[in-house]
Amino acid sequence: MSDTRTKTGSVGIVETKHVTFDQEMELESGAKLGPIDVAYETYGTLSPAKDNAILIVHALSGDAHAAGKHHPDDKKPGWWDVMIGPGKGIDTDKYFVICPNNIAGCKGSTGPSSTNPRTGKPYGLDFPMVTVGDIVNVQKRLVDHLGIGQLLTVTGGSMGGMQAIQWAVAYPERVVSAIPIASTCRLSPQAIAFNEVGRRAIMADPNWREGDYYGKDIPAQGLAVARMVGHITYLSDESMHRKFGRRLQDRDSYGYDFSPEFEIESYLEHQGHAFIKRFDANSYLYITKAMDYFDLEREHGSLEKAFAQVADTRFLVVSFTSDWLFPSYQSKEMVKALNANGIDTTYFEIEMDYGHDAFLLESGELLVILRDFLDSVYGEIRDRE
Amino acid sequence: MSDTRTKTGSVGIVETKHVTFDQEMELESGAKLGPIDVAYETYGTLSPAKDNAILIVHALSGDAHAAGKHHPDDKKPGWWDVMIGPGKGIDTDKYFVICPNNIAGCKGSTGPSSTNPRTGKPYGLDFPMVTVGDIVNVQKRLVDHLGIGQLLTVTGGSMGGMQAIQWAVAYPERVVSAIPIASTCRLSPQAIAFNEVGRRAIMADPNWREGDYYGKDIPAQGLAVARMVGHITYLSDESMHRKFGRRLQDRDSYGYDFSPEFEIESYLEHQGHAFIKRFDANSYLYITKAMDYFDLEREHGSLEKAFAQVADTRFLVVSFTSDWLFPSYQSKEMVKALNANGIDTTYFEIEMDYGHDAFLLESGELLVILRDFLDSVYGEIRDRE
Numbered sequence: 001m002s003d004t005r006t007k008t009g010s011v012g013i014v015e016t017k018h019v020t021f022d023q024e025m026e027l028e029s030g031a032k033l034g035p036i037d038v039a040y041e042t043y044g045t046l047s048p049a050k051d052n053a054i055l056i057v058h059a060l061s062g063d064a065h066a067a068g069k070h071h072p073d074d075k076k077p078g079w080w081d082v083m084i085g086p087g088k089g090i091d092t093d094k095y096f097v098i099c100p101n102n103i104a105g106c107k108g109s110t111g112p113s114s115t116n117p118r119t120g121k122p123y124g125l126d127f128p129m130v131t132v133g134d135i136v137n138v139q140k141r142l143v144d145h146l147g148i149g150q151l152l153t154v155t156g157g158s159m160g161g162m163q164a165i166q167w168a169v170a171y172p173e174r175v176v177s178a179i180p181i182a183s184t185c186r187l188s189p190q191a192i193a194f195n196e197v198g199r200r201a202i203m204a205d206p207n208w209r210e211g212d213y214y215g216k217d218i219p220a221q222g223l224a225v226a227r228m229v230g231h232i233t234y235l236s237d238e239s240m241h242r243k244f245g246r247r248l249q250d251r252d253s254y255g256y257d258f259s260p261e262f263e264i265e266s267y268l269e270h271q272g273h274a275f276i277k278r279f280d281a282n283s284y285l286y287i288t289k290a291m292d293y294f295d296l297e298r299e300h301g302s303l304e305k306a307f308a309q310v311a312d313t314r315f316l317v318v319s320f321t322s323d324w325l326f327p328s329y330q331s332k333e334m335v336k337a338l339n340a341n342g343i344d345t346t347y348f349e350i351e352m353d354y355g356h357d358a359f360l361l362e363s364g365e366l367l368v369i370l371r372d373f374l375d376s377v378y379g380e381i382r383d384r385e
Numbered sequence: 386m387s388d389t390r391t392k393t394g395s396v397g398i399v400e401t402k403h404v405t406f407d408q409e410m411e412l413e414s415g416a417k418l419g420p421i422d423v424a425y426e427t428y429g430t431l432s433p434a435k436d437n438a439i440l441i442v443h444a445l446s447g448d449a450h451a452a453g454k455h456h457p458d459d460k461k462p463g464w465w466d467v468m469i470g471p472g473k474g475i476d477t478d479k480y481f482v483i484c485p486n487n488i489a490g491c492k493g494s495t496g497p498s499s500t501n502p503r504t505g506k507p508y509g510l511d512f513p514m515v516t517v518g519d520i521v522n523v524q525k526r527l528v529d530h531l532g533i534g535q536l537l538t539v540t541g542g543s544m545g546g547m548q549a550i551q552w553a554v555a556y557p558e559r560v561v562s563a564i565p566i567a568s569t570c571r572l573s574p575q576a577i578a579f580n581e582v583g584r585r586a587i588m589a590d591p592n593w594r595e596g597d598y599y600g601k602d603i604p605a606q607g608l609a610v611a612r613m614v615g616h617i618t619y620l621s622d623e624s625m626h627r628k629f630g631r632r633l634q635d636r637d638s639y640g641y642d643f644s645p646e647f648e649i650e651s652y653l654e655h656q657g658h659a660f661i662k663r664f665d666a667n668s669y670l671y672i673t674k675a676m677d678y679f680d681l682e683r684e685h686g687s688l689e690k691a692f693a694q695v696a697d698t699r700f701l702v703v704s705f706t707s708d709w710l711f712p713s714y715q716s717k718e719m720v721k722a723l724n725a726n727g728i729d730t731t732y733f734e735i736e737m738d739y740g741h742d743a744f745l746l747e748s749g750e751l752l753v754i755l756r757d758f759l760d761s762v763y764g765e766i767r768d769r770e
Contacts, residue, residue: 029641188626199643258584
């Protein structure tokens with residue numbers, strides 16, 4: 001019988017760890033990057049058999065801080081705290097959880113705001129373009145460094161799901177299972193279009209200065225516009241109707257000026273403003289390009305061929321009905337290609353009206369689906385051992 | 386039997402006319418505007434009974450030039466030339482067509498780029514905020530000026546549809562019928578959100594200078610970003626897959642840089658670039674606000690109440706299955722409220738995957754629907770006479 005608890009403990013106070021890989025890495029573009037710093041957090045305890053490690057991989061603006069708090073008085077816990085913790089969907093009493101910050105980001109791993117060892121100054125646009133494949137290759141270095149031969153699962157939502165898929169395709173022998181959530185094997189042209197609008201907004205900001213703005217005024221306005229566009233795509237028409245409708249913010253009638261007056265406008269303004277305090281504009285450019293480039297069909301000729309090397313990795317694919325950025329039809333295409341290769345695949349389409357961001361929200365359904373799948377995969381592994 | 390021709394003649398070479406209304410008009414905001422210039426075109430001949438006049442009202446970036454060409458070597462005809470002309474859906478052999486440019490625009494009618502008579506300089510942000518109601522009130526002045534008592538129909542797509550609806554609600558005795566296409570009685574919060582992103586992009590451009598940029602560098606980059614966002618919402622996910630897919634522009638492999646490389650990126654770049662040559666950034670701000678403000682429910686308490694004064698005006702409501710900016714469910718809400726008032730209403734939901742822009746494209750179905758409806762309405766009028 002399935003445990004019906006949907007929320008229990010916290011992993012408590014955690015800290016971000018750091019490791020530096022000195023050896024240069026050749027990227028998919030042919031460029032080289034190194035040394036590479038990786039920030040990561042871990043929760044739970046690695047089993048003596050080292051068979052209980054779960055890699056959590058994050059989305060566009062995520063970081064290594066997936067669960068718990070850094071300080072007791074932090075207002076918010078890590079970005080997937082609803083899912084990770086003792087007794088939760090990803091149960092840290094059972095599993096050892098690793099969450100790295102992706103390269104090209106700005107939260108402790110090497111990215112465009114890091115110091116370029118060749119110049120002693122921040123990389124800016126001298127940072128090489130990275131792909132989802134490159135991001136995963138760095139994660140593999142971390143997993144090797146931690147002495148873990150096989151991951152019980154790799155999971156993430158959105159761009160995190162792309163990394164979970166890439167792990168299974170690139171290193172099938174290293175992952176027992178993969179759980180891409182609200183994800184895709186390739187962005188739609190519409191999603192590329194939204195990413196491009198965000199990039200153009202940043203690059204149109206005169207403070208961007210071809211990426212060379214560190215230590216000066218940042219391209220705050222451009223980055224805020226990019227984030228506003230992003231947030232529209234993370235929600236759904238239905239959830240916007242429910243959350244905001246056409247209500248006015250703190251007023252009863254139209255102001256007949258250009259300040260934000262609808263609640264939805266204030267919400268977006270707030271999201272844009274909050275984002276510029278915590279995220280680097282150049283990282284936004286690089287990471288959205290990595291998303292756009294990810295395309296298993298282009299790389300392997302077809303989705304079916306992409307999964308041809310995946311033999312024993314089990315898949316759990318989850319999508320949300322109201323997600324129009326990473327729509328369900330893309331997850332279904334993936335499931336079809338997995339099935340065509342005889343890969344053990346479970347697919348859930350969750351009925352939620354929250355849009356793409358649903359994967360980050362507290363959902364009893366997603367929690368139970370993940371827990372049951374992990375129980376099954378872990379049980380199978382231990383039976384074999 | 387319905388005439389099955391879908392495309393025939395052109396209205397030929399036309400010219401834009403101008404009229405100035407000297408008397409100030411009080412706007413819904415309480416501000417006053419005047420004198421007011423209106424640019425307009427007419428096609429066809431007004432019947433001796435003055436019973437064959439059709440008012441065409443345009444969308445966000447439209448103008449008075451709806452059909453024909455200004456010069457024989459113009460590359461493109463007016464914006465709705467597929468629909469207006471001898472033997473076409475709106476048959477200029479039968480009907481007298483009037484198309485005014487809306488106030489707040491930048492194509493000959495008074496707008497923020499016009500000279501403020503009080504200062505002798507362009508209005509800029511001293512231009513008062515206008516609403517769809519104000520726009521329609523100016524159109525009514527034009528119709529009065531032309532000596533037309535009753536319009537056979539008022540029709541337009543998108544924001545043009547809002548004006549058609551507003552005509553029927555504000556001046557029911559003046560319109561025999563109204564044909565809102567791909568329109569709504571109030572924008573969704575998602576559509577407001579997209580408008581706000583466009584406005585923020587313009588206002589973030591340092592060349593915008595609080596609207597005071599005339600005679601200087603224009604906020605081209607901000608306006609281009611706004612237009613790029615707009616274009617994403619005018620298409621659909623399906624049409625983008627069909628038109629662009631994930632194809633690269635003039636290259637076989639990724640360039641690993643930040644120039645546009647997918648076809649969809651080049652398309653948006655082109656659209657943004659073309660728009661800055663023909664449209665005024667301040668007009669974009671004012672007109673999108675007028676769209677956001679339009680809300681018959683807010684104004685009248687409910688949609689049902691909004692249509693209570695409409696008695697004899699017939700409605701033809703048309704929406705498109707793939708339009709997610711002015712989605713069909715909004716047209717259906719309108720139809721429901723019209724029906725609740727016993728208003729003679731015909732509704733068509735056209736199956737097309739082109740998204741919101743479908744109303745501007747050549748569609749045999751839309752053409753036949755409009756022609757048959759106009760035949761019916763005009764026949765009824767003449768029977769009564």
